Amino acid sequence: MYKNYIFDLDGTLLDTLGDLAASTNYALRQHGMAEHSIDDVRTFVGNGVGKLIERAVPGGLENPEYESVLDTFRKHYMQHSLDTTKPYPGIEDMLRRLRSEGCRVAVVSNKFYDATRELCLHFFADTVEVAIGERHDIRRKPAPDTVIEAMRQLGIDRSETVYVGDSEVDVATARNTDIPCISVLWGFRDKEFLTAHGATTFISSPDDIFRHLC
Secondary structure (H helix, E strand, O other): OEOEEEEOOEOOOEEOHHHHHHHHHHHHHHOOOOOOOHHHHHHHOOOOHHHHHHHHOOOHHHOOOHHHHHHHHHHHHHHHOOOOOEEOOOHHHHHHHHHHOOOEEEEEEEEEHHHHHHHHHHHHOOOOOEEEEEEOOEOOOOOOHHHHHHHHHHOOOOOOEEEEEOOHHHHHHHHHHOOOEEEEOOOOOOHHHHHHOOOOOEEOOHHHHHHHEO
16 A cells, blocks of 8 residues: 655664663653652653653753753663664564565754654664754654655655654654554553544554555
8 A cells, every 4th residue: 555654763763672671761860850650751751852841850941951951861862772772673673674665764853953863874874865863943742844855855745645654743753644554552552542542543553554555
């Protein structure tokens, strides 16, 4: 059914939760704030690092130290984003097979741009053709802008294109871009939560994606 695959990154291709939680709690500690459990951080992610820190900091954006905590997080994460992060089992083989079948592959993430690029170059240099993270000059997901930009860079259109992600943000992004969405069940949200947010197509392992291959 599809020839063009645009993937979310965190919770979809890469298990990044440990490093995100570690950098979040490092930043909070540096500013004398209470830390969060990894399950808390799981619920905070999906809308970019600004929203992650807003949810982690007491009082959110109203906290006068919000920007300082965010800056501390960014600096720590860029140095520690590879400490425990790794692809989910089967992801690398799945991406290689998609490319061998002639499919086009991109990543669109709400992770900030430099980290998105670094992680994709480190893990998926031979399979991911375009990687787009959060930038100041383009609206992040669930706005369609970053997906549209990925399609532009790949030279494709909406036909035979699907968005693959693990969160409610990804479901909304696909809907706003007017393309289908495949929701993965190994990421940061469970099936019940995703269904409640409009997800309709699910896969339980990377190999399941080939049921949807043209």
